[in-house]
Amino acid sequence: MAINVAVAAPKRKNQTIDKFLPHLSVAAIYALLLLGAVMVFFPFAWTISTSLKTEQQTLAYPPTWVPDPVQWENYPNALTARPFGRYYVNTTIVTVLSVIGQVASSAVVAYGFARFRFPGRGLMFLIVLSTLMIPFHMLIIPRFILFKYLGWLDTFLPLIVPNFFGGAFSIFLLRQYFMTIPLDLDEAAKMDGASALQIFLRITLPLARPALGAVAVFEFVSTWNDFLGPLIYLSSDRNYTVSIGLAAFRNDYFTAWHLFMAASAVAMLAPLVVFFLAQKYFISGVALTGSGGSKG
Amino acid sequence: MNGRKALCSLMLVMFLFALALSAAAQEATTIKWFMRWDQNRVDNVAMPVAEAFTEATGINIEYENIGSGSDYYTKLQTTIAGGTPPDVFYPATHVANAYASKGALLSINEFVDRDGIDLSVYDPTILANYMIDGELHCLPIDHAALVVYYNKEIFDATGVDYPQDGWTWDDFLATADALTLDSDGDGVTDQFGVDTFRNYWPMVVWSNTDRGLFDDIRHPTEFYGMDQGVIDSVQFVADLILEHNVMPSDEQRADISDLFAAGKAGMQVVGHWRMQRYLGSGFDFDMAPLPLGESGESVNRADGSCFAISAATEHPEEAWELVKFLAGPGSLGVNMLLDLQVMTPALSEFKSDPRFLDPELLPGSNKAAFLAGAGNYFSMYDPIHPMYSAFDSLWKQELGEVWIGAATAEEAMQRIADEVAYILENIQDYE
Numbered sequence: 001m002a003i004n005v006a007v008a009a010p011k012r013k014n015q016t017i018d019k020f021l022p023h024l025s026v027a028a029i030y031a032l033l034l035l036g037a038v039m040v041f042f043p044f045a046w047t048i049s050t051s052l053k054t055e056q057q058t059l060a061y062p063p064t065w066v067p068d069p070v071q072w073e074n075y076p077n078a079l080t081a082r083p084f085g086r087y088y089v090n091t092t093i094v095t096v097l098s099v100i101g102q103v104a105s106s107a108v109v110a111y112g113f114a115r116f117r118f119p120g121r122g123l124m125f126l127i128v129l130s131t132l133m134i135p136f137h138m139l140i141i142p143r144f145i146l147f148k149y150l151g152w153l154d155t156f157l158p159l160i161v162p163n164f165f166g167g168a169f170s171i172f173l174l175r176q177y178f179m180t181i182p183l184d185l186d187e188a189a190k191m192d193g194a195s196a197l198q199i200f201l202r203i204t205l206p207l208a209r210p211a212l213g214a215v216a217v218f219e220f221v222s223t224w225n226d227f228l229g230p231l232i233y234l235s236s237d238r239n240y241t242v243s244i245g246l247a248a249f250r251n252d253y254f255t256a257w258h259l260f261m262a263a264s265a266v267a268m269l270a271p272l273v274v275f276f277l278a279q280k281y282f283i284s285g286v287a288l289t290g291s292g293g294s295k296g
Numbered sequence: 297m298n299g300r301k302a303l304c305s306l307m308l309v310m311f312l313f314a315l316a317l318s319a320a321a322q323e324a325t326t327i328k329w330f331m332r333w334d335q336n337r338v339d340n341v342a343m344p345v346a347e348a349f350t351e352a353t354g355i356n357i358e359y360e361n362i363g364s365g366s367d368y369y370t371k372l373q374t375t376i377a378g379g380t381p382p383d384v385f386y387p388a389t390h391v392a393n394a395y396a397s398k399g400a401l402l403s404i405n406e407f408v409d410r411d412g413i414d415l416s417v418y419d420p421t422i423l424a425n426y427m428i429d430g431e432l433h434c435l436p437i438d439h440a441a442l443v444v445y446y447n448k449e450i451f452d453a454t455g456v457d458y459p460q461d462g463w464t465w466d467d468f469l470a471t472a473d474a475l476t477l478d479s480d481g482d483g484v485t486d487q488f489g490v491d492t493f494r495n496y497w498p499m500v501v502w503s504n505t506d507r508g509l510f511d512d513i514r515h516p517t518e519f520y521g522m523d524q525g526v527i528d529s530v531q532f533v534a535d536l537i538l539e540h541n542v543m544p545s546d547e548q549r550a551d552i553s554d555l556f557a558a559g560k561a562g563m564q565v566v567g568h569w570r571m572q573r574y575l576g577s578g579f580d581f582d583m584a585p586l587p588l589g590e591s592g593e594s595v596n597r598a599d600g601s602c603f604a605i606s607a608a609t610e611h612p613e614e615a616w617e618l619v620k621f622l623a624g625p626g627s628l629g630v631n632m633l634l635d636l637q638v639m640t641p642a643l644s645e646f647k648s649d650p651r652f653l654d655p656e657l658l659p660g661s662n663k664a665a666f667l668a669g670a671g672n673y674f675s676m677y678d679p680i681h682p683m684y685s686a687f688d689s690l691w692k693q694e695l696g697e698v699w700i701g702a703a704t705a706e707e708a709m710q711r712i713a714d715e716v717a718y719i720l721e722n723i724q725d726y727e
Contacts (some may be wrong), residue, residue: 150428236358247362255553
């Protein structure tokens with residue numbers, strides 16, 4: 001009897017644990033996610049908080065979270081301190097055309113690597129991938145000289161046109177995705193008389209929408225936030241992008257944090273909207289590549 | 297018929313004349329002026345000066361401004377390397393010298409002689425910063441003189457005497473100590489004696505040793521890092537943080553850009569460029585000269601910024617006219633900057649100007665503190681040599697350990713001295 005009790009008790013205990021274990025693991029996952037969300041949200045909340053402070057409050061020691069009084073006028077003040085309307089238009093033109101160029105050209109190249117057999121294919125793909133290893137800073141001066149001879153300095157062309165020649169990261173991502181699409185579909189289309197171009201446009205591309213979306217989102221965020229490219233290639237105020245406009249609020253000795261954060265919060269809106277509209281593509285892109293979206 | 301011919305001829309002549317005029321108008325020279333000023337100086341000096349210059353000379357200006365120094369130099373470096381530099385730009389002392397040594401700056405000796413510019417109106421030590429082998433490469437506009445700003449309200453509240461001319465680093469420490477408070481007794485400092493100034497450690501070295509860090513600022517062959525005066529100076533600065541707790545550590549500053557402006561530090565060691573900010577802080581403040589060290593000599597900074605002309609400019613004459621307009625004797629540029637209270641001028645004539653010494657914005661203040669140390673000016677960027685950037689990275693890395701107490705000044709200076717010895721042995725690689 002004593003033995004029965006001794007055996008039965010752990011069983012009940014195990015059953016209880018088994019019953020709560022899934023709940024516990026779900027709770028742990030949620031707790032971790034919540035912690036991650038708080039960590040990600042923290043800088044954003046700080047941006048909003050600072051954007052509503054007076055200049056003196058931004059210097060307060062110890063720092064305070066809640067602006068008092070709330071300075072809503074920081075937003076109009078920041079956005080009228082520089083011609084941010086024009087900067088937004090410029091950034092939108094550069095970003096939209098860059099996204100179109102990057103997606104279109106990378107898809108064509110990636111399709112070639114994924115579907116066609118030709119001599120040197122592996123080597124060429126290796127060369128494309130190896131361009132990811134070249135730091136951008138090494139290319140600044142050669143590119144600048146090239147664009148100078150083309151007469152493109154102080155235009156949007158240096159920021160847009162290179163995207164029409166593909167990007168190694170995008171090509172890699174799309175190639176991997178194209179390779180997961182069964183060849184049988186291509187064969188079936190061929191039997192129905194479809195050309196390679198038709199197969200690409202009508203079969204492969206529609207099926208690769210998640211990957212194309214991911215490439216588009218990565219390119220959008222990267223181009224929208226790009227600072228170094230516009231800094232180097234643009235020199236007229238009328239051509240500046242938002243990232244250059246934001247830099248006007250800071251110098252070596254002083255940053256007008258309240259205005260900087262107000263303008264930054266508005267500048268964040270476009271990538272934020274794009275992210276929420278296309279987050280499933282973005283997440284699938286991360287899942288596809290195992291990366292956070294850094295672009296070479 | 298003859299009348300019609302004459303009319304046609306007249307119209308043709310007028311047409312050609314109009315064409316010529318239009319072509320002349322199109323050919324009006326435009327020069328590029330590239331700056332790194334804050335928006336205040338852009339709006340109140342750069343724009344009006346550019347307009348006045350165009351009106352006076354008929355030369356157009358294409359102005360570009362990047363406020364952050366690192367971004368500014370990234371772009372400047374790229375445009376110089378790419379063969380499309382701006383005609384006139386604004387390098388700091390050590391950058392001007394690095395570019396001049398690479399042949400990127402136009403020597404202005406010829407222009408100075410031709411136009412009879414009297415260089416004696418510039419402080420000689422400051423002007424010498426921009427001379428390489430007898431060639432002047434730009435006109436200085438300011439020098440980054442340091443002072444001790446002090447919050448009079450904090451001094452009054454804590455019953456501490458205001459700093460006096462001739463005070464020493466010991467007086468400075470005693471003052472900072474008296475100003476440092478833990479008001480609520482929770483073990484956390486609520487008010488520091490002085491905000492951090494550790495990157496200005498060479499200034500303490502000069503005051504103690506009355507010399508720079510190298511034997512020759514232009515052609516260094518020996519580094520004085522292992523001199524006891526240098527080691528003690530660095531340790532003194534570190535101890536303000538680590539031992540005396542009168543200066544905040546990075547952790548204690550919590551990334552606040554200026555504790556003095558926030559009213560949480562009684563003193564601040566910095567230059568003229570912060571004055572506008574303090575004027576807007578709403579508290580009563582004044583300036584004191586830098587404390588005296590072991591040498592007993594008052595010292596200060598000679599380095600600053602200047603207006604330089606690119607060696608690759610297609611418009612050297614026009615560029616020189618702009619440089620004169622900005623930084624020449626009696627120039628409009630310096631005049632306008634004086635009114636803004638943003639710099640200590642390099643031109644001696646402006647140092648005694650009442651707008652500098654006794655500005656309406658700061659009646660009765662001790663602006664003369666910025667002029668202390670004349671005759672004992674040193675460059676914060678020492679040596680003025682292309683190897684400076686390597687030395688700069690080195691000391692920032694090694695002294696970073698000292699500021700957090702992970703190394704003593706002696707240990708760090710020994711490591712720096714070893715590395716510098718190697719650099720000096722191979723100095724031709726940097727030239």
